[in-house]
Amino acid sequence: MAAVLKEQDDLLVPTLAVPTTPLVKVIGLHVGENEKHKVFWETLQKRVEQGETVVRYERCTPDTINFPPRKDKPQRQLGITEEDYIPPGIMKLNWPTKHALKIPAVLVVFIQLEWEAEDWEDKEQECAQLFESLRSARNNRSTRFVAILEQSKPQTSVPEETITRRAHTFRTACDLRHRSSLFTLDMPQGQIPTAVEKLDAIFFDLAQQHYSDEIKRVEAHMDIANQATEHMLFVRYLFKVGFFSELKGAHRDAISRYHRALEFLAKVGFTSARAREIKTVAGVLVARMCRCLFQTSAPLEAIAQFSAHVRANRLRLAPGEHPAVHAAWIAQQYATFASLFKDAVDGGLGAIMLQHPGLYFKFAAEFAVRRMTEAKKTQSHTPAPGPVAAETHTYIGQVVYTCEAASNAQQLQLIKWHEQQYPHASVVLQLLNAARTIFETYCVTKQPAVVNGQIVAREKKLTRMLTILDLQRAKFLVLQRNFADATTLARAAARAFRAGRWWSLLRDALLLHKQCAWALGATGAFCTTCIELCAPQIPLSAEDKTLAQSGIDDVVQGTHMDDSLSEDFPVAFGSAASDATTSSQDGGGGDRDQTDGGPQIDMASITPAVECKVLLYEPDPETDNRVRVCIAFRSSLPLPLRITNIAPALHIAVDGDGADDDGSTKPGTSDAPDLSISLSSTTALIPNSTKVVELWLATPPRLPSTAAVVCTHVRAAIVGTHPIALCWSTPDASMTTTTTTTTMPPPAQLTTTPWSALPSIPKTAFVPQRTGVRITHAHTPPAFVGERYRIAVTVANTKSSPTTDATFRVEAGGADGSPTTVDLLQVAVDGKTHTSSSDRLSAPLPDIQANASQTVMVDVLVNAVGHLAITTRLEYTFMGVECVAQHSLSLPIVTPLHTTFQLLDTQGESLDHEMSLPAGQDMCVGVQIETTQPERLVLVDAWLQLPWAAAVAKPLRLSACHEEIGAGERVSDLVRITLPPLVPGADPTTTALGTFHIKWRRATSTCDDGDGSSCVETTSTLPMVDIHPSTLDCRLHSPT
Amino acid sequence: MKISGVAIVGRQNEPLLLRTSEAQPPCEPIEHIIYAALDVVDDHALLSAKKSTPDALKFYLGALYPLEDGKCYGYLVNTKIKFFIITQSQAHSDQDVQSIFQQLHSEYVRMACSPFFKQDAPITSAKYVRFVDSLLASGS
Structure with missing residues (x-):
């Protein structure tokens, strides 16, 4: 029987393996x-x-x-029929x-x-x-x-x-x-x-x-045979002559002989007893012809010859011939031709993308599959055949079940038994592997590519053909129970089909993947495949989709652990799953969620049956500063699905540089979300309807003005004793800097908006500048040197809730490189005064009620001309959220009054440098005051302070006081001074120094506390005077 | 000529219409044939683009993919819509095959003129499907 099997089932036609x-x-x-x-x-x-x-x-x-x-040939005699x-x-x-x-x-x-x-x-x-x-x-x-x-x-x-x-x-x-x-x-x-x-x-x-x-000897027999009747004999003779011609090296002669043999073979009666033998012999003859044609470098003739042979015999079934047997024969023909073609190509023959040996291996595989299908149609448990099966035959193409000795029942039993024993999947896989190897070689094309700035031709594999072969290989790997390899192939094929939107092919790949996942106990992969099979794009019947969802339910509820449910299948899912779980705990679980140990389905990598869209609404500054997060779900599953623990992963994004001041991360830099909100209640997703879940997100404290919140993905869990996590990635989460122009429907209309029209807007900006507290400053710039400049800061709460725990902070200092420094900083809040000699100060602020305001007086004393920057900042708590309001201003510091002096004699003549006056003589000092600022000032007091005069008299007071001057106005006065006598023993020449003091204030000053604290005293230096014994020689020096 | 399958594939290589003859379906699933043949279409398109003077009116691609009992022919129009015909026998004159492609294309253009026609969506026009079925039934 083994010989019979071998003769029938070898992939190569018999006699072809012998060397010629x-x-x-x-x-x-x-x-x-x-x-x-x-x-x-x-x-x-x-x-x-x-x-x-x-x-x-x-x-x-x-x-x-x-x-x-050598056998004796029967001698022909006259009279023999x-x-x-x-x-x-x-x-x-x-x-x-x-x-x-x-x-x-x-x-x-x-x-x-x-x-x-x-x-x-x-x-x-x-x-x-x-x-x-x-x-x-x-x-x-x-x-x-x-x-x-x-x-x-x-x-x-x-x-x-x-x-x-x-x-x-x-x-x-x-x-x-x-x-x-x-x-x-x-x-x-x-x-x-x-x-x-x-x-x-x-x-x-x-x-x-x-x-x-030898050829002559055989031809001698042919001469006496009858061509008209002895067709079988002629086939034999011609085959022998052809074979000897091959051995001789005369391939063209051999082809001619084989061709004639085929012609005679066609004349042999095609009976059920002879059918298989005739077809096998035809295959042998064609194979030998093709081999000779390849050896004579005529591949096109070989292909044409073989195609004609297959075409002629494809539907040539003898009466009663089993279709599986016929399919096996055609598979054998294709495999033989593919091997011959491959040998020829290995020997140097050229092949092209559309005509190479791999195609014929593929065709052989197709018929091997057809054989398997036909065999399964009549498959039943067949007992081993009797002794008749052990008989062997000596002629090519003769097998036990075609000989006349076997009855019809025996023939059928033999075929069934034989097909039962035959490793169909192994043979198909062998052929497909051979096909793929050759496809990889020939299915390449050269495409231009730029490498290092140069255009080069790069080979690209035609991957679609290979993907189809891989899908078929996966199918037979499953039959061989090689689930790991089948998973790899099916997953890769599914990825390609999904990208190309070939849904029917994707369905085939997914069904294979589901089987593999089931057999391997990979619950995550199993559920992922099931949920993708339920996607609306997948052409699968409602019943099958329901079964797919039931598979998910089994995993979620833990009922898949019952091995009795799967005892008819190759591997018990429950035990496999538990094995896989154990191995994953050891570190080998690829589809396990790291957080809770359960499987996680990444919806972004599949065609999801449950879709999710996230809409982040911009906060309304007039009501509160929370972000409304609406998560819309739409399920295409045939049955309702209950989910819980809905949690969007929200990250803080800052436009511009990579991170904000407090080091918050941008989306994608870390998987851990920056903000955490979730809904732990259970939600039921009804098939083909939109379900909206609403969450609220409070603005975190200390955010830059460009901060935004981005939802990168949403997670939820299917409710059950063994929950499965679902994860949807938002499609445009990475576009954090893009301004969304899509119109967002109002939250109330989300459920009624068609799903296709519902946008996914996973980003919105925080609005810290629109906080509920507004700061305004009341002051009249510029500030004057020496002035205690007052700024009225109004802190207004525009919201309907009070602010609490407020702290007012003020910071002052030189701006734009100005050397201006602050001598005094004072804040008056609610009757309490806080003073600091440094440039910053903080003071607690009482609660500001809704729609109320609080005024804070900030006094600054500046001592030099320049620019002053003042920043006010209010830190407070609003509706439980820590908020910040800030305002800045910059103001110039100037000198408002300009004073000029003139020395005169008693006659009113101006004293020049050459004039000398005797000691003790009178002289006059003329003083003129004018303002450079438009604001009106009140001169409260003015006086000359002469140390040398003070030695002999009281300080002289200026008579012009309490006058108000404005822009373009001047105030002048003349002071009579008696020069002092020279002090005996002193230097003959004395330098007299003096200062002029003016006390003034703003006409509109509001910070007069009644003690004159709002007044400013400005001091000017008088010209220096040299006193001589005889005359008073006055020289004017410009003050430095 | 016996036609066992007709397929139309969109601009993004997604299937728009796949029809097979009920009487004589192709030896392997039409999805497998067309999907594999797309590789050759891409190759043709690449070669055409490399030409200095591409023939804009040459839509017919010839035999793309040999089958066990026939061939798969292709037709690529300027809008990147691909038409495929699967025949039952090996030898056909290119003129016959082109003629069928031109009919398919003309009917497609007529269908696309409809204001209700959706680009890149699976073809659901009953009239066009009937036309394809008639091709499959008649064989020419």
Whole structure:
């Protein structure tokens, strides 16, 4: 039975595996003992390996050589009917093997015999006996004998007459009458390769003669056969002639003979008993033709020949022939042709993308699949067949169940039993693997690509063809229970189909993936596949979708752990799942969620049956500053789905640089969300309806003005004892800097908005500048040097809730590089005064009620001309959220009054530098005051302070006081001074110094506390005066 | 000519219409055939783009993919819509095949002129489907 199976099921057509090159056997070569023999044999082998010869060489001994006996042919006699000549089969199974492997065309005998040997006659007699025994063993075959006499010394050293005489007697004694039948090997080792080359050519010629003789012998039989009636016999003869022609190397002759054989075969009656044999023989003939055509570099002819053969026989089923048997035959034809094509391509023949061996392996696989399908139709448990199955046949294409000895019932039983035992999946997978290997080689195209700035041609594989093959391979890997590899292939195929939106192909891949996940106990992958199968795009019946969702329910509820549910399947899901869980706990779980240990379904990587959209509404500054987060779900599952723990992952994004001041991360830099809100209650998703879940997000404290909140993904869990996490990534979460222009429907209308029209807006900006507290400053710039400048800061709460825990902070300092410094900083809040001598100050602020305001007086004393920056900041709590309000201003610091002095005598004449006055004489000082600012000032007081005058008199007061001056107005006064007498013993010359003081205030000053604190005293330096003993010499010096 | 399948594929290589003959379906699923043939269409399109003077009116791509019992022919129009025909036998004249493609294309254009036509969506026009079915039934 094994032989029958092998004959039927080998992927290659029988007889095709035998080599079709001349066979030469060598006797008497002692490679291990004789160095010359060794060199001779190695040279032959080297020529074979390098393809320098087509002759096959074999070593043997006289004892092991075995020629198959030739059978006696029936003698044709007159009066015998034609039926007597009908053979039991067309071609014998072992005939090609016999002539290709067993019967040599040439038999070479190595003999160590010197021409001058003293015992020449004895050795000659031994050789004669050897050749006689070989000749008798030849069994009337036409194998040529060749003798090679090995000489220890060159032939030239032997008299020629001796050689001629002894060679003649040797030929006669050994019956080597043929011309090229006796050679000598007398050269040294170095010249043996040259001799081998010559001998090889001679052996090939002799082999061709042998096969020509065989052809003539067969053709002699054909001459007496009847072409009109003995078709089977003619097929056999023509096949033999063709095969000998192949061995001879005449491929065109062989093709012609095979073609004629096919013509005769077509005339043989196509009965159910002969059908398989005829088809098998046809396959053999076509395969041999194609092989010859490939060897003669005619691949197109080979393809055409094979296509015609398949076309003619594709639907050629004999009555009662099982379709599985026919499909097996076609698969065999394709596999054979693919192998021949592949051998030819390996031998240097060119192939193209649309015509290569892989296609034929693929076709073979298709028919192998068809065979499996047909076999399954009649599959039932069939007992082992009886002894009839053990019978073997000697003719190509004859199997037990086609012979007439077997009854119809036996035939059917044999076929069933045979198909039961046959490894269909393995064979299909083998063919698909072969196809894919070749597809990978030929299905490439060159595309331009830019590499290092240069355009180069880069090979790109045509991946779609490979993906289809992978899908088919996955299917049969599942049948072979190689679920791990099948998972890999199915997942990759599903990814490709999903990207291309080939939903029906995606369905096929998913169904395979589901089986694999089930068998491997990968609950995450199983649920992921189930939920994708329920997607509206997947063309699957409602029942199948319901079953898919039931699978998810089983996992969630833990009922899949019941092995009894899956006892009919190859692997129990429950035990596999528990095994997988155990292994995942050891670190091998790929689809496990790290947080809660359950599986997680990433909806972004599949075609989801449950969709999710996130809408972040911009906060309304007039009501509160919370962000409304609306999460809309739409389920396409056939049954309602309950989910819980809905949690959007919200990140803070800052436009511009990468992170804000307090180091908050941008989306994508970390998986951990910056903000956390969730809804723990259960929500039911009704099929094909929109469900909206609303959450509120409070603005976190200390955010820059450009901060925004981005939802990167949403997670939820399917309710059950073993919850499964669902994760939806928002589509445009990465576009954090893009301003969304989509119109957002009001939250109340989300459920009624069509799902396709519902936008997903996962980003919105915080509005910290629109806080409920507003700060305004009341002041009249510029500030004057020396002035205690007052700013009225109004803190207004515009919201309907009070602010609490408020702290008022003020910070002042020079701006724009100004050296201005602050001498005093004072804040008056609610009757309490807080003073600081530094440039910053903070003070608690009482609660500000709704729609109320609070005024804070900030006094600043500045001592130099320049610019002053003042920042006020209010930190407070609003509705439980810490908020910040801030305001800044910058104001110039100037000197408002300009004072000029003039020295006069008592006559009112101006004193110049040359005039001298005696000591004790009177003089006058003229003072003129004007303002540079538009604001009106009140001169409260003014006086001259003369130290030298004070020595003798009281400080002189300026008479012009309490005058109000404005822009363009001047105030002047004249002061009479009596010069002091010179002090005895003092220097003859005295320098008199003096200062002029003005006390003033703003006419609109509001910070007069009644103690004159709002007044500012400005001091100017008088010109220096030199007093001489005789005269008073006054010199005017400009004050520095 | 026996046609066993007709397919139309969109601009993004997504299937728009896949129809097979009920009497003589292709030897393998039409999705497999068309999906694999798209590789060759891409290859053709790439070669066409490389040409210095691409022939804008040459839509017919010829045989794209050999099948066990037939061939798959392709037709790529300027709008990147691809038409495919799967035949039952191996040898057909290109003129016959082109003629069928032109009919398919003309009917497609007529259908696309409808204001209700949706670009890149699966073809649901009953009239067009009837036309394709008639091609499959008649064989030419």
